[in-house]
Amino acid sequence: MANQDDFRKPLLPGKGASDYERYLRTDELLALQKLPEDLLHKDETTFIVVHQASELLMKGAAFELERALAYIEQGDFFNSTRLIRRANQMIEQPITLLHVLETITPYDYHLIRAGLGHGSGLDSPGFLSLLHVGPRLGQAFNEQVKRAGLTVDDIYRRHEEFFGLHDVAERLLDFDERMQLFRFHHLKLAERVIGGRVVGTMGTPVEVLQQRMEHWLYKDLWDIRNRITAATNENQSGGQY
Ligand code: HEM
Numbered sequence: 001m002a003n004q005d006d007f008r009k010p011l012l013p014g015k016g017a018s019d020y021e022r023y024l025r026t027d028e029l030l031a032l033q034k035l036p037e038d039l040l041h042k043d044e045t046t047f048i049v050v051h052q053a054s055e056l057l058m059k060g061a062a063f064e065l066e067r068a069l070a071y072i073e074q075g076d077f078f079n080s081t082r083l084i085r086r087a088n089q090m091i092e093q094p095i096t097l098l099h100v101l102e103t104i105t106p107y108d109y110h111l112i113r114a115g116l117g118h119g120s121g122l123d124s125p126g127f128l129s130l131l132h133v134g135p136r137l138g139q140a141f142n143e144q145v146k147r148a149g150l151t152v153d154d155i156y157r158r159h160e161e162f163f164g165l166h167d168v169a170e171r172l173l174d175f176d177e178r179m180q181l182f183r184f185h186h187l188k189l190a191e192r193v194i195g196g197r198v199v200g201t202m203g204t205p206v207e208v209l210q211q212r213m214e215h216w217l218y219k220d221l222w223d224i225r226n227r228i229t230a231a232t233n234e235n236q237s238g239g240q241y
Contacts (some may be wrong), residue, residue: 007127016082043113043156050101054094058126061087065133072140077164084137084171090179091130098185102192109193113201121186125237130179133216135173141168143213176217183213 014022021027040182042084064087071080104112121127145165146150152169159166187209199205216222 020041027189030147039107040115043108044112044115047104047112050097055124055126057090057093058124061090062126062129062133064090065130065137069116069133069137069140072137072144072168075144077144077168081164081167081171084168084175088171088178090174091182092197094126095178095182095185098182098189101189104193106193106195113194116201118202120200120204121205122202129180134175134179137172140217141165141172144168152220152224153227156228169218173221176221179217181212181213183209183215187213 008018010017010019010022012019012022014025015027016022016025032052033045036045039045042146064083068083068087071077071083077088089131142152143157148162148165150162155162155165187206190196190209192204194200194206194207
C-alpha cells in the first residue's frame with residue numbers, strides 16, 4: 001500500500017513541485033505579471049490580473065460557444081444550451097471584475113496608462129473571439145428554424161412544442177444581454193477612470209463605446225417581444241402592457 005510520501009510525489013511531467021502546479025502550469029501562469037520593482041504604480045498588479053483573468057474566461061466562454069455552435073448545426077439543442085449556459089456563467093466573471101478596477105483612482109490610473117503604449121481592449125483576443133462566434137451562432141439557429149419549416153414567431157408562439165429551439169433562442173438572448181452588460185459596465189468604468197469625453201489609447205473617443213453598446217447580436221430575438229406585445233394588445237383591445 002502507498003504511504004503518505006508516495007502521494008506527495010508528482011506523477012505528471014513538467015515544472016513544479018506538485019502535480020497541481022504541473023497540470024495547471026502555475027509557474028508559467030504566475031510569472032506573467034510584472035515584477036514588483038517594475039510596477040509603475042502598486043495598483044498595476046490588480047490592473048494586469050483583472051485583464052488576464054478576463055482574457056482567460058472569455059477564451060473559455062468562446063471555446064464553449066464554438067462547441068455549442070457545432071451542436072446547433074447537428075440539431076442537438078439540449079447539449080448546445082447546456083454549453084451556452086456555461087459560457088454565459090463564464091462571461092459573468094469579466095463583468096464583475098470590471099468593478100474591481102473602479103477602485104483605481106484617476107490620478108493613479110494615469111501612471112499605469114503611461115505604460116500601455118497603444119494597448120487597447122479593442123484588440124482583446126477574448127472579446128474578439130466572442131464577437132466572432134456570436135453571429136455564427138445566430139446563423140446556425142436561424143437555419144435550424146428554417147429547416148423545421150418555421151419562423152422565429154412560430155417558435156415563440158408554440159414554445160412548449162418547440163422547447164429545444166426556444167431554449168436555444170433564450171440562451172442566445174442571455175449571451176447577447178451579457179455582451180451588452182459588459183459594454184455598459186465597461187463604459188461606466190472608462191467614464192469613472194478617464195472621463196466620458198476623452199480619447200482612448202487607440203484613438204477611440206470614449207463616446208464610441210456608448211455607440212457600441214447599442215450593438216445587438218440577435219436583434220430579431222429582441223424584436224419578437226415587441227411583436228408579441230403589439231399582437232396581444234391588438235387582440236385584447238385596450239390592454240397596455
Ligand atoms: C481602467 C480600466 C479601463 C479603461 C480606462 C478602459 C478604457 C477603454 C477605452 C477608452 C476603450 C476604447 C478604445 C481605446 O482604447 O481607444 C476601451 C475598449 C475596450 N476595452 Fe477597455 N478599459 C479598461 C478596462 C478594460 C478591461 C478590464 C477589459 C477586459 C478585457 C476591457 C476590454 C475592452 C474591450 C473589449 C474594448 C472594446 C470595446 C467594444 O468593442 O465595445 N477594458 N477600453
